[in-house]
Amino acid sequence: MENLVKTPDFFKTFCHNVLNAMSPEDFDKFSQLPSDRDRCEYVAGLPAVKNLTIVREEKSVKSIERALALKKEGNNAFQNKEWNRALDLYNQSYIATPCDPAMDVAVIFANRSAALYHMGKHDLALKDIAGAMEANYPRDMQYKLMEREARCFLAQEKHAEALQSFKKTITALDDAKIPEEKRSKMERDAQIMVKMLMKTIEKCGNQKLKQKIKKEDTSQMHAALEFDYNPTEGRFAKAAADIGVGETIVAELPHCSALLERSAQTHCHHCFKRFLAPLSCPTCSDALFCSTECRTVALKTYHRYECGLLPTIWRSGTSIICHLSLRTLAQRDVEYFLKIRDELEANEGEYPIERRLKMSNSDYRKVCNLFKVSAKDRSVNDLFQHTVMSFFLVNCLRAGGYFDNNSSEGVVHEIAGFLLRTLQVLQFNTHEVFELQTGKTTQDRKTHFIGGALYPTVSLFNHSCDPGVVRYFRGNRVYVHAIKNIKAGEIVAENYGPLYTQEDREQRRNTLKQVYHFDCMCVPCQENWPLFADMNNDILRFRCDGKKDCGALICVPADTNEFMIRCVDCGEFTNILKGLKAMQDIDVMNRTAERLHNSGSVDEAVRKYIEILKTMSDVLVPPFRDYVLCQQNIRNCLLQYGNRV
Numbered sequence: 001m002e003n004l005v006k007t008p009d010f011f012k013t014f015c016h017n018v019l020n021a022m023s024p025e026d027f028d029k030f031s032q033l034p035s036d037r038d039r040c041e042y043v044a045g046l047p048a049v050k051n052l053t054i055v056r057e058e059k060s061v062k063s064i065e066r067a068l069a070l071k072k073e074g075n076n077a078f079q080n081k082e083w084n085r086a087l088d089l090y091n092q093s094y095i096a097t098p099c100d101p102a103m104d105v106a107v108i109f110a111n112r113s114a115a116l117y118h119m120g121k122h123d124l125a126l127k128d129i130a131g132a133m134e135a136n137y138p139r140d141m142q143y144k145l146m147e148r149e150a151r152c153f154l155a156q157e158k159h160a161e162a163l164q165s166f167k168k169t170i171t172a173l174d175d176a177k178i179p180e181e182k183r184s185k186m187e188r189d190a191q192i193m194v195k196m197l198m199k200t201i202e203k204c205g206n207q208k209l210k211q212k213i214k215k216e217d218t219s220q221m222h223a224a225l226e227f228d229y230n231p232t233e234g235r236f237a238k239a240a241a242d243i244g245v246g247e248t249i250v251a252e253l254p255h256c257s258a259l260l261e262r263s264a265q266t267h268c269h270h271c272f273k274r275f276l277a278p279l280s281c282p283t284c285s286d287a288l289f290c291s292t293e294c295r296t297v298a299l300k301t302y303h304r305y306e307c308g309l310l311p312t313i314w315r316s317g318t319s320i321i322c323h324l325s326l327r328t329l330a331q332r333d334v335e336y337f338l339k340i341r342d343e344l345e346a347n348e349g350e351y352p353i354e355r356r357l358k359m360s361n362s363d364y365r366k367v368c369n370l371f372k373v374s375a376k377d378r379s380v381n382d383l384f385q386h387t388v389m390s391f392f393l394v395n396c397l398r399a400g401g402y403f404d405n406n407s408s409e410g411v412v413h414e415i416a417g418f419l420l421r422t423l424q425v426l427q428f429n430t431h432e433v434f435e436l437q438t439g440k441t442t443q444d445r446k447t448h449f450i451g452g453a454l455y456p457t458v459s460l461f462n463h464s465c466d467p468g469v470v471r472y473f474r475g476n477r478v479y480v481h482a483i484k485n486i487k488a489g490e491i492v493a494e495n496y497g498p499l500y501t502q503e504d505r506e507q508r509r510n511t512l513k514q515v516y517h518f519d520c521m522c523v524p525c526q527e528n529w530p531l532f533a534d535m536n537n538d539i540l541r542f543r544c545d546g547k548k549d550c551g552a553l554i555c556v557p558a559d560t561n562e563f564m565i566r567c568v569d570c571g572e573f574t575n576i577l578k579g580l581k582a583m584q585d586i587d588v589m590n591r592t593a594e595r596l597h598n599s600g601s602v603d604e605a606v607r608k609y610i611e612i613l614k615t616m617s618d619v620l621v622p623p624f625r626d627y628v629l630c631q632q633n634i635r636n637c638l639l640q641y642g643n644r645v
């Protein structure tokens with residue numbers, strides 16, 4: 001069966017083979033098993049799974065010959081001042097360079113720093129210079145690097161740092177193997193810069209930026225956000241006090257995240273940020289990083305087990321959920337899971353919401369009890385396929401060296417049980433992480449999926465076909481913003497896909513039932529709101545504001561001549577003049593906002609749209625065409641925030 005693992009989409013075939021070998025009695029036995037661990041142990045004992053052999057792959061190994069050829073091409077592009085092309089070739093050369101001997105990596109870093117310097121990417125150039133020095137760049141050439149470092153600092157107006165680097169240039173020139181004339185000219189130039197910088201520093205003081213080490217909280221929540229529960233809808237987010245349109249409701253890092261294969265050569269394997277000059281895993285070419293920080297965390301945790309297995313996982317044809325489940329386990333060691341096992345068994349993973357919110361996002365206990373359909377409500381077939389998937393994943397972990405030689409098979413089944421539990425949680429709680437690709441016009445903007453992630457707080461939000469929030473991402477950090485005014489006591493709902501403006505109630509409810517197993521109870525579903533295509537501004541809806549506070553809905557033709565309307569429910573009068581006037585003002589305001597948005601003043605456009613939405617929702621009851629349009633516009637603007645790094 002070893003060959004099977006080498007074929008594209010092999011998991012489907014593997015699962016099919018295992019399923020075919022099962023008799024009805026076997027299924028019956030499987031369906032009686034009480035726990036995820038028992039299910040995993042049962043599947044591991046089936047003869048049909050025995051021949052799945054997973055090994056770390058040597059395929060994505062590096063090649064010095066290829067690396068040198070690419071570097072040569074890069075040097076030619078550099079000579080021709082084709083900086084972007086040179087950078088691209090140096091990147092490819094770097095990724096293909098074996099970490100041993102480090103010398104080659106050092107030279108590639110140095111060359112790449114030169115291309116980055118010419119592109120004005122001084123921060124990245126400085127990182128590569130540091131990388132070259134760390135990888136023992138030859139002493140006789142270090143003067144060049146030190147001089148480049150000094151010029152990068154100069155460009156950033158970091159005078160004290162530039163001064164130090166010019167001093168280091170002078171020292172490094174002692175080792176330079178260059179003609180004496182060139183050496184003394186460079187030394188003279190560096191001395192001049194040292195004197196000049198000393199004067200500048202004396203005059204303006206040391207402008208060294210204080211390096212603030214930002215210790216970011218893993219989850220930041222709006223002060224007015226709280227969580228409630230009811231037996232039909234489970235836990236859900238709601239507003240404890242009024243939340244205004246545009247306000248940030250949650251910003252959080254994922255419990256775990258995994259990049260899609262198609263983004264692996266363009267985005268950081270750890271934080272999902274798009275990179276220009278990546279750092280590579282020293283062993284494989286599959287995991288690239290934006291910074292040493294991201295690389296260090298990945299290499300110390302999950303990547304040491306995933307290295308060499310990424311091609312197998314990607315080739316398997318399983319969804320991102322499968323990789324996320326593996327990552328959840330791989331980011332902590334076996335001991336961690338064995339330690340929390342008894343606690344989870346005792347309380348079934350139930351923690352009071354306040355305690356849960358205080359837990360760190362990397363704590364498995366914070367995500368293990370997110371919504372999932374219980375085993376008794378799942379089809380046996382579905383549960384069986386997920387168990388086979390856990391078997392595949394636990395074997396990946398085994399091949400990656402996750403278990404030490406003393407680990408018993410019992411421990412392996414225990415971890416497979418955790419994988420199965422995580423797969424079930426991920427099925428209902430994974431968020432697709434996207435990047436907004438910008439174009440010249442608003443229509444050219446497209447969302448591009450780059451990976452998946454599990455967010456402990458955002459996963460507690462219920463769905464509405466008229467959501468109150470929009471999500472965007474910076475790397476794999478999610479930001480949730482309000483796109484309407486949410487009153488105290490109201491639900492703060494996000495959207496799982498179907499929108500009332502685009503699909504009719506039946507379609508939406510069918511999708512939600514099929515994918516998420518629930519009957520949607522949101523307001524548009526209960527009131528059967530119209531599609532956007534069927535909407536106009538001909539009928540305006542008001543809330544009765546008579547003294548009896550009945551709050552009934554009052555529908556009025558937009559071209560009415562009356563402005564005091566009697567409520568059929570309570571008989572009181574409501575003055576609708578303000579609402580009629582608002583509809584006229586909104587038209588002008590909308591045009592101003594659109595102009596601002598198209599000219600790229602996103603912040604100003606958002607402020608304008610917020611003003612419009614506020615004006616509308618203060619006097620009129622949605623949905624109506626202008627309101628929906630304005631919400632769509634504000635959503636587009638907020639999505640663009642994700643692109644501002």
Ligand SMILES: C[S@@+](CC[C@H](N)C(=O)[O-])C[C@H]1O[C@@H](n2cnc3c(N)ncnc32)[C@H](O)[C@@H]1O
Pocket residue numbers: 232233234235236370371428429459460461462463464516517518519520521522
């Ligand atoms: C991602 S979870 C949301 C949090 C969940 N309520 C909980 O208790 O953890 C998704 C599940 O919440 C429930 N849910 C979400 N939106 C709902 C809605 N509009 N109406 C009814 N149930 C909903 C469904 O059970 C759904 O499968």
